Amino acid sequence: MAEVTDRALGYVRAGFPVHFRGPSGVGKTTLALHVAHRLGRPVMLMVGDDEFGSSDLVGAHAGFRRRRVVDNFIASVRKTEDDVAPRWVDQRLTIACREGLTLVYDEFTRSRPEANNALLSVLEEGVLVLPSRRRAETDYLRVHPDFVAIFTSNPVEYAGVHQAQDALFERFVTIDLDAFDEASESAIVQARSGVSEADALSIVRLVRACRVALGGADRHTVRSAIVIAKVVAQRGAVAAAGDPVFERACQDVLSSEAGRRGWNGLSAAQVRAKVLELVHQQAGGPVKRGRGTRPVRP
Ligand SMILES: Nc1ncnc2c1ncn2[C@@H]1O[C@H](COP(=O)(O)OP(=O)(O)OP(=O)(O)O)[C@@H](O)[C@H]1O
Ligand SMILES: [Mg+2]
Structure with missing residues (x-):
């Protein structure tokens, strides 16, 4: 375990995300959380889900924010101004990228591949692409230099596991874990x-x-x-x-x-x-x- 931990820390410190892969119960989640702990930064834990869409990772517009200005400066004149804008709520990937947290994405292949697309540019270009028309901010977020991602997954033959896109696999280092002795x-x-x-x-x-x-x-x-x-x-x-x-x-x-x-x-x-x-x-x-x-x- 110590050897695998050191190997994983080596890759992470060299700037590469790591991915622990192996059958159920070989300690993937425990190891991912242990490596995250060793990095000493706050950890954001996310668990893959078949129902996830990209908005569950990145964020979405949720409801509206309403602003009303009532101008009664001159007593005989009353002017009201209403402004209604969609309210944007960040999700975990966005928060982790902005704050430079350690993201542990457990069982990431339980999410459908298209839901994980936002990760491609995060891991390669260090940029998170956000949906357009987000008010008052740009549509891109530069990933914080301390941001680190650690993934875990079960083999594809497990129920409810999707085949992740090859492009994603090329962006992290996969460590296969075998059953314990x-x-x-x-x-x-x-x-x-x-x-x-x-x-x-x-x-x-x-x-x-x-x-x-x-x-x-x-x-x-x-x-x-x-x-x-x-x-x-x-x-x-x-x-x-x-x-x-x-x-x-x-x-x-x-x-x-x-x-x-x-x-x-x-x-x-x-x-x-x-x-x-x-x-x-x-x-x-x-x-x-x-x-x-x-x-x-x-
Ligand atoms: N190195 C370790 N030290 C102490 N306990 C461990 C260690 N590795 C695993 N465990 C324990 O073994 C059990 C299984 O580990 P874990 O949940 O990490 O496996 P997993 O590979 O994530 O399994 P799954 O694919 O089902 O999610 C847990 O109860 C965990 O606490
Ligand atoms: Mg697990």
Whole structure:
């Protein structure tokens, strides 16, 4: 993580935006926010959305501003003057460009490509082109020298993800993030939940086994491991087979998606049974839990 962070900071400081790409749960958003934090400037977070148009990035006219001047300088003469003008409201990209903020555009490919067009000139020419007829200001905004953009995206095959225009891809440096190794995942789970090192490792091994057995590359991620670990920590349970809190949490968290639709010929019930089998395999055999005894880790 430290190496990727340094690499990204290097590109940003050399004047190039960075883009973290990878499957769900590999830490793209966390890393983007971490790099943004390291830059030490205020951060503007924006999350891609299929409904976005360019006005959601740049701004739009929203309502009107009305000004009335009543001139009654001479008592017998009353003159009124009305002036109605459309009111312009800046959106996040415009604010970030003007104030020199660090823009984190999370999952930017969830927005349709045409909505992101305004970024092209921002990243290349350092100019934000605004819709014309904006009152009292020019139609161009020179991008503040401190402005930095960090992007994240999921692979195109994910639901709701659009193919971004090639022109945009050429304007930033893409860093592909792979799934965490076991040790990193375990350290993350431990840090996020407060469970013991051994419990974190058991949970991570179990989730990784489910990833392989139940094809949940984008589901059985470190996020599932964190949820189970937090429940274990909060309920004072132990991450070992035989602990009812742990077993139930594993069932609920790990068989939810595959269990709803079945997976690879397995029915919902078989998926649940498979999860339980993996719990016993990865987190010790079934343990008798009598009064005052704790489940025993093999
Ligand atoms: N380096 C890290 N240190 C601590 N926690 C991390 C780290 N990386 C990721 N996490 C945790 O792992 C989980 C998943 O990370 P994150 O949300 O950044 O993934 P993502 O790649 O953005 O996923 P998605 O594509 O689904 O948005 C989060 O709960 C996050 O807090
Ligand atoms: Mg994310």
